[in-house]
Structure formats: structure tokens, C-alpha cells
Amino acid sequence: MSQTVALDKNHHANLRVIPQQAQQHGAEECLMPVVISEFARLAAHYPIVISKNSDTGQFVCSALLGFEKGENLFWKQGQWDAAYKPLNVQRQPFFTAGSDNDILTINQDSPSVSTTEGERLFDNNQQETDYLQNIRTVLTNLFQGEKHSGNFIQTLEQFELLVPMTLDIKLDNGQPKKVEGLYTVNEQRLSELPDEHFLSLRKLGYLGSIYSMLTSLGQIYALIERKNKMLETATGWYGS
Amino acid sequence: MDKKIKSVVVVGGGTAGWITAGRIAAEHRVANSDSQISVTLVESPTTKIIGVGEGTWPTMRATLSKMGISETDFIRQCNATFKQGAKFARWVNGDKEDFYYHPLMLPQGFSKIDLASYWHSDGQYGHESFSNAVCFQEQLCEQGLAPKMITTPEYGSIANYAYHLDAGKFATFLHDHCTKVLGVQHILADVTAVKSTPDGDIASLTTTEAGDIEGDLFVDCTGFRSLLLGEHYNIPFVDHSDVLFIDTALAVQVPYQSEDDDIACHTISTGQSAGWIWDIGLSNRRGIGHVYSSRYNSEDNARQELASYVGDGFDADAVRKIPIKSGHRELFWHRNCVAVGLSAGFLEPLEASAIVLVELSAAMIAEQLPARRSVMDIVARRFNDTFLYRWGRIIDFLKLHYILSQRTEPFWVDNRREDTIPDSLKELMEVWKYQTPGDRDFTSNNEVFPAASYQYVLYGMGFKPDADYSRYRLDETENAADQFAKNREIIGKTTAALPRHRELISKIHQYGLQRI
Numbered sequence: 193m194s195q196t197v198a199l200d201k202n203h204h205a206n207l208r209v210i211p212q213q214a215q216q217h218g219a220e221e222c223l224m225p226v227v228i229s230e231f232a233r234l235a236a237h238y239p240i241v242i243s244k245n246s247d248t249g250q251f252v253c254s255a256l257l258g259f260e261k262g263e264n265l266f267w268k269q270g271q272w273d274a275a276y277k278p279l280n281v282q283r284q285p286f287f288t289a290g291s292d293n294d295i296l297t298i299n300q301d302s303p304s305v306s307t308t309e310g311e312r313l314f315d316n317n318q319q320e321t322d323y324l325q326n327i328r329t330v331l332t333n334l335f336q337g338e339k340h341s342g343n344f345i346q347t348l349e350q351f352e353l354l355v356p357m358t359l360d361i362k363l364d365n366g367q368p369k370k371v372e373g374l375y376t377v378n379e380q381r382l383s384e385l386p387d388e389h390f391l392s393l394r395k396l397g398y399l400g401s402i403y404s405m406l407t408s409l410g411q412i413y414a415l416i417e418r419k420n421k422m423l424e425t426a427t428g429w430y431g432s
Numbered sequence: 433m434d435k436k437i438k439s440v441v442v443v444g445g446g447t448a449g450w451i452t453a454g455r456i457a458a459e460h461r462v463a464n465s466d467s468q469i470s471v472t473l474v475e476s477p478t479t480k481i482i483g484v485g486e487g488t489w490p491t492m493r494a495t496l497s498k499m500g501i502s503e504t505d506f507i508r509q510c511n512a513t514f515k516q517g518a519k520f521a522r523w524v525n526g527d528k529e530d531f532y533y534h535p536l537m538l539p540q541g542f543s544k545i546d547l548a549s550y551w552h553s554d555g556q557y558g559h560e561s562f563s564n565a566v567c568f569q570e571q572l573c574e575q576g577l578a579p580k581m582i583t584t585p586e587y588g589s590i591a592n593y594a595y596h597l598d599a600g601k602f603a604t605f606l607h608d609h610c611t612k613v614l615g616v617q618h619i620l621a622d623v624t625a626v627k628s629t630p631d632g633d634i635a636s637l638t639t640t641e642a643g644d645i646e647g648d649l650f651v652d653c654t655g656f657r658s659l660l661l662g663e664h665y666n667i668p669f670v671d672h673s674d675v676l677f678i679d680t681a682l683a684v685q686v687p688y689q690s691e692d693d694d695i696a697c698h699t700i701s702t703g704q705s706a707g708w709i710w711d712i713g714l715s716n717r718r719g720i721g722h723v724y725s726s727r728y729n730s731e732d733n734a735r736q737e738l739a740s741y742v743g744d745g746f747d748a749d750a751v752r753k754i755p756i757k758s759g760h761r762e763l764f765w766h767r768n769c770v771a772v773g774l775s776a777g778f779l780e781p782l783e784a785s786a787i788v789l790v791e792l793s794a795a796m797i798a799e800q801l802p803a804r805r806s807v808m809d810i811v812a813r814r815f816n817d818t819f820l821y822r823w824g825r826i827i828d829f830l831k832l833h834y835i836l837s838q839r840t841e842p843f844w845v846d847n848r849r850e851d852t853i854p855d856s857l858k859e860l861m862e863v864w865k866y867q868t869p870g871d872r873d874f875t876s877n878n879e880v881f882p883a884a885s886y887q888y889v890l891y892g893m894g895f896k897p898d899a900d901y902s903r904y905r906l907d908e909t910e911n912a913a914d915q916f917a918k919n920r921e922i923i924g925k926t927t928a929a930l931p932r933h934r935e936l937i938s939k940i941h942q943y944g945l946q947r948i
Contacts, residue, residue: 248943249582349947356948373583375948 196287199296201318209323210310212271213303214284219267222258224278227337228344228401235408237274238266239415242345242354242375251345251354251375253405256415259361259369265418279334286327293335296328344398351389353377359412364420365427376409377402434806437648438469441637443623443660444653445475446482447599447787448773450606452651452794453616454499459798463615469801472617473610474637474645482655482774483599484683484754486712486719487515487699487784490536490594493587495791501609503586504944509605511714512597513695513937514579516569518783522703524894525838532561532892533698534783535569536592538884540922541915548868548887550912553899562891566915568922573698575927578936586945590926594784596699596712596719619645626664633768633805634660648805650769651797658761658775665766669777671759675831675852677728677843678707678780681754682738683721686745697933701782704737705729706843710781711741715937723756723781728843756780760823765812768805770797777823782833785826788880793819818878828857829881829889835861836893864890866901 218224223243226234231253234240238255245252255278257264266273272281285302289295304310311323320328348354355378359371382402385393393399442453453473456462460469496506506512517535524530539547547566564570569591572579579591610616621639629635636646652660661667673679700711707724722738731753739746760777764770772793778786796815802808831854834847846852860873869886906912931939 244583244946246581246583248939249584249946250943251946354948 195300196289196297197300198289199286199298199313201314201320204298205314205318206307207298207313208306208308208310209285209302209313210304210306213310215272215277215281216267216270216303217284218257218272218278218281219264220262222256222261222263223254224257225252225280226255226278227334227341228253228398229333229337229340230276230279231401231404231408233276234278235404235411237276237411237414238278238408239411240405240408241357242348243373244375251349253341253345256374256412259359259371259415259419265415265422279330279337282330283327283334286331288331288335293331296331343396344401347393347396347398348377348402351381351385351393353381353385355381361416363416363423365423369419377406379406434804435648436468436804437802437808439647440469440471440649440651440801441645441647442471442473442651442653443637444655444773444775445473445607445618446603446653446655446773447485447606448775448790448794449473449475449651449653450603450610451495451790452653452772452797454606454610454614455495455794455798456801457610457614457616458499460801463613467615470617471615472619472645472647474619474621474623474639474642476622477620477641478622479655481600481603482754483603484681484719484721484752485599485781485784485787486596486714487710487781487787488594488597489784489788489791490592491788491791492595493593495794497587499606499609500613502947504940506597506605507595507715507937507940508944510597510601511716512595512602513713513715514697514933515594515596515699515712516573516579516591516697518699518701519573520701520703520833520892523701523708523833523837523839524892526703532888533563533567533570533573534885534888534892535563535567535573536594537567537569538882539566539887540568540919541911542884545908545911545915546868546870547912547915548891549899549902549906550909550916551891552868552897553903553906554909554912563888566919568919568926571923571927572930573696576694576697576933577927577930578697578933579930580936581929581931582936582939582943582945584945585948590930596714598714598719621645623659626660634664648768649801649808652769652771652775653773655774656757656778658771660769661761661764661766661771661775665769667766668762669757669759670762671757672779672827673758675827675854676758676780677725677847678723678758679756680726680731680734681721681723681756681781682731682734683719683752683754684738684742684747684750686718686720686742688717689745692934692938695933695937699784702741703837703839703844704741705733705841707734708782709738709741715941721781725843728841728846763816764793764819765815767812768808770812770815772797776819779823779827779830782830783826783881785830785880789819789822789826792822792880821876821878822880824854824856825880828854828860829885831857832886832889833893836890836895838894860886864895865897868897 234255241256242251243254257266285299285304287297289297312321313324315321354375357374357376361369440456442449453471457471461467462471519533521531579593580589611618619642621641623637623639625638627636634650636644638644695713702709706728709722712719722734724734758779764776773790800811802811837844869883871883874883
């Protein structure tokens, strides 16, 4: 378990964070939890899917980053290769604690934490820097977004709009790949939804999120492309 | 008179009554306004249900799902747990280390290759128990692991499973679901008389609380009393205690020592001097019972054996004694009355055969519900043929557990006597001297236990066919070796991935399983 402590301006006056290093926390994740407020931005890069939390079995919205456990095809040569990074990546190495999530904490064991390089957290007057202020905003958005996303999924379940989705992929090297355990919105059922249910989706502001999610599935092709490129590079390096 | 069958009246509010009412109501959309059928369940306000049967078959998953029941609700409200088969301890020779498994999954590659023949012919595999060599489920049970994960959908599985449940809570749970969701009408009333039509059908039931209750089909779920089929129609009881000797059960509930004690993921059945003890783990307690034959054991001694099995925490005053009469009615469907559950018969608790017969009966009545009275006698004849065959096969399979024992107490010795073994079972045993049980031995559409179950019990009990008769035909040794290796591989994968049984049950109580 990593060492997470409350951030303290006296104690941590000289602490710095190297943002690029912080993104490393997602380097081996094939699914990254996301919130509906970022769907529109995510959809430009990632397939947005619904998956199950392996610990609780509860549905969560996630960006699909790879096709197998431990694979993040957006992590390239030590960097995150996409203009927009999910809030859960941006937030590293910061967390919140307390009953209202109002205590800002930091994972001191993160390789991004430094005292010599990176972004400062506090200025010389022990005031929070713009960097840290921005982190606070990210965490607030995440915290609120998680609640909204939970309600969003509950509504999809209630209207029986979720369906399992199996990806059957054939890679350029001929290798077949099957990805299970993903769910999405059933378009057929959405289009046949009784008027009053459709209206409540509109009133709850979920229509945009649903269509973002459906559109984003086109990114699966881009993800396959990334995988093919990676295999190609690997073949170039190691020989086939 | 050729009237339409519109009204089904079920008498009895135990597991059998509610399952039958629920299956008929779900199948015939009774809750919909345009349904042609009504289902009424009449329950006595004074008679208590037996409520001891706590183990099911995997078929229960389809039974619940067909009634539109959420598995999460069922597990939470009935203190249910998963059951991956049965462990038979001390049945072979009574030693402490003596045990074998009857898991709920087919031997590896069963449809393509009969591993049993290779297991017998090759010493290389024979040193490992049959069930462990061909099926990964024994290891899941031995290690206390669940058959699925919290991410597996409701009724979905990684390893096949049935349930253990609290029978009293189950009846209440089904009652709620049947009345609130499926449109079953519930009447609390004691039946005092049966009124007949001139041609001998049941016209109505007279009750003290609700007057006369009319119906077109009456389902007798009144337990051992068999109020309609037995008392009213006098359909004779066929006694099978000459084959199956068990005639008494002593049941007790035992609390766990602590809230997170492991829960066994299988029924544990332990041989005793004149019977056996069942041990079933629910989420909140264990249900333990001693079934024995009073011809071979005194009640005092039987209680003593139960007490020493339970050990600390045995509450002698809480023991319930239930008499068992092994046998069934000569017919189950007579005129417009069909019996389901104990009213049709009971053999003994081994292999949860009573509850599966309830499910099979409820399914057949629901699916073949006669549209008119003129069809009913045809359906009745089919039903009787089907279930007489099934009772027969169950008797054979239960008796099989006893005839291969090497135990020396009189109960066990007498169980092996030729004159106590049905001819149909003797025939099978003769065939199996030279070949392993296969689907060719079970060719009816109405089989209950599959050939694989016979393999698990036969070879678990140490039965050895004469391998010389088939050795020359075993030319797939490579494939067999692959399948044995595959089983070991699956054991490795599943034991690494599956959670502890207790852990999964707690998570289901906390988070629930998803529908998809």
C-alpha cells in the first residue's frame, strides 16, 4: 500500500511534482475510470465503455486503453500519447480523504514526487501555486463527476439499456483477440424506448453522454491501429 | 363435459406449493390482464411447513430465472450460498481419510472422450482420485472457493453450481414474489372437505375461513399428508423402504463460531453406523442432520452420533425429529388432481432428489397445462409415465451409493444384499463390469441423473471394471493425456482467480450481482 498523507503547507513547502512522471500511474491500466462530464473530450481519443469494478462488480464508465490486462496503448516511450488525458490520470499523485473528501492528500511514494524538479506545490509565501489550484479543480470535478456517473449508470440499468459487448478483433499479424466484460448502450433499445423514458433521459441531461459514448466506440478502430503499430515496431526490433 | 381449464388451485404453502404456483403463473402470464389462467394458492394458517430441504440442484437457477427472480434478492433473503456438489466422507470404509466427490461438472472433454476408461487402464492416472483427475471442481470445494466472481452476472457461472438455502425463508420469499409480481392469489384457509363432481373430479375445496374454493385443476402440495391424492382419492403408497432403509431424520441448526468463518461450497455427507449426516453451510448458520434407519440404530445412539459430529455448541433441545417413509404414490396425477412434493413421495435426502422432482413436476405442469378437460387425461398419463420412470431412476441412483460400501455395520452389510437391490440397478452394474457408464445406458428423454454422475459415484466408491475388456480400444492415449493435463491447467487457473466462498457471499450482500 502506498503512503498517502494529508498535504501540509509547512511540511510540504518544498515538495514538487513532475506531471509527466505522475501519468505513469496509468501506464499499465487497460481501463481507466472516467466521469460523464469529460465524455465529449474523451470521445475524440478513447472508446468510452462501461465495465465492472473487479472488486465490487458495480458498473463504472471507463476509457478503454488496451485489449488485455496491463496493456495501455496510449503509454508510449514514457509519455501519455493523447492531447486529452482522463481526469483520473491528471489527478495523480493526489487524492482526497475525509467524509466530505475535503482533505487533499498526496501519495508520497509516487515516482513523480521530488524536491528538486517539477511543478512546485507552494510558492515562497506558502501560498498554493496555480498548479496545485488546478489539481484541486480536477479533484472536485472528479468527485462530483463520480456521483453523476453513478446516477447515469443507474438510469441506464433501470431502462435496461445496457448490453454486453464482445470485441472480436483480428490483428494485422493474424492473431485473433477477444475482449469480454465490456458493456455499452443498446442503440436498438434506445430507439424503441417509450416516450416518457426518453424524455426523462433528455431532462436528466444524459442524451449527450449516451451519444458521446456511442460515437466514441469508433475509436476502437484507432486503438486497433495503435496495437498493430506496436506489434510492427516490436517485430522490427525483435524480428518476427 | 369439455370445459376450459382456467383456474388452478394449489394446496399447500411450502417450497413445492410456491414453486409450482410460481412456475405456472409465470408460464401463463397470470399477472397480465389478458391471461386466460388464474392461480390460487391455499395455505393452512395452522400447519407448519417441514422446511428442512436445504440443498438444490443446478436446475434451480433456471427455475428461479424463469419466474423472473433476481439472484441477488434470492441470495440475500434466503441466506443462500453456492453448492458445487457433494463430498461423501466415510462411505467407502468409514476411515477418517475416506472421501470422494460428486461434483456438478462433467469430466473434462466428456462429449469427445471417456476419460474414465483411461483412468482405469493406466496406473499413471489411477493414483489420483477419479473426480480430481477429470474435474477441476473438487479443488474449488476443497479450497473453499466460490464458483463465480462478483463481476459474473446473475445466474452466470465459471463453475456450475446449485444452492444451499433456508427452506423456511425460501417459502416466504417465493410467497412474496408470486403474489406481488406473478399474480398468484393467496388464501389462508384450512381445507375441511373436498366436493366432487358427478364424474369424480374435484369440484371445490370447502374451507372454514374462505368458503368453497372452486377450480379446474388442483395441485396437492400438502406434504406427507397428501390430502387430495392420498386422503381423498386413496391412491396407494408404494413403499420402497426395502431398498432405501433410512426412516428417521434428526435435524439441528448450528451457528458459525464467527461471522467470517469459511462456508463450505458443497454438501458434506458423512457416513455413520446406520445412515449418514448432512452438513450444509448457509450464510448465517449451518444446517446439520442425521438420517438413519431405526431398524439398525436407536434414537439415543443416533443423537449421540449427531452430537459428536457437531461437537461444541450442540443444542440437544433444538433437535427436530422427522419421520421418513421411503416411497411414492402409485400415480401422481389422477383425474383433475396432481401431487407435487412430499405428497407425491419422498425417498431420503441424498442428492437433493426431492426438490429436483418438484422443479421437474412444476415445469411439466406449467408447460403442458391442459387447455381443456378432454386433454387432461392424456397429459396425466404422460405425467405418470414420466415420473414413475424418474422415481425409478432416482431409487437406482440413490441405492448405488450404498451397494459399493465396504463398511461392516449391519446397516451397510444389509444394504448390499441382493434382495434389496432393484433389478434395473443390477442390470446396470452387470454392464458396468465391462464398460464405463455412458449416455448409451441412459436413453430416455426423462433421465434425471446423467451418466457422469454414475461415474463419479462408482469410481469414487472404488468400483473397478475389468479394464482388459476395453484396453485394446483405447487408442487415443495422447488426447486423453491432453485432457488430463488440461484439467490440471484449469485447476491452476480457477483456484488462482476465484474468490473465497464467504467473501463472494459477503460482497453479494453488500453490492449485489449485476443482471448482465
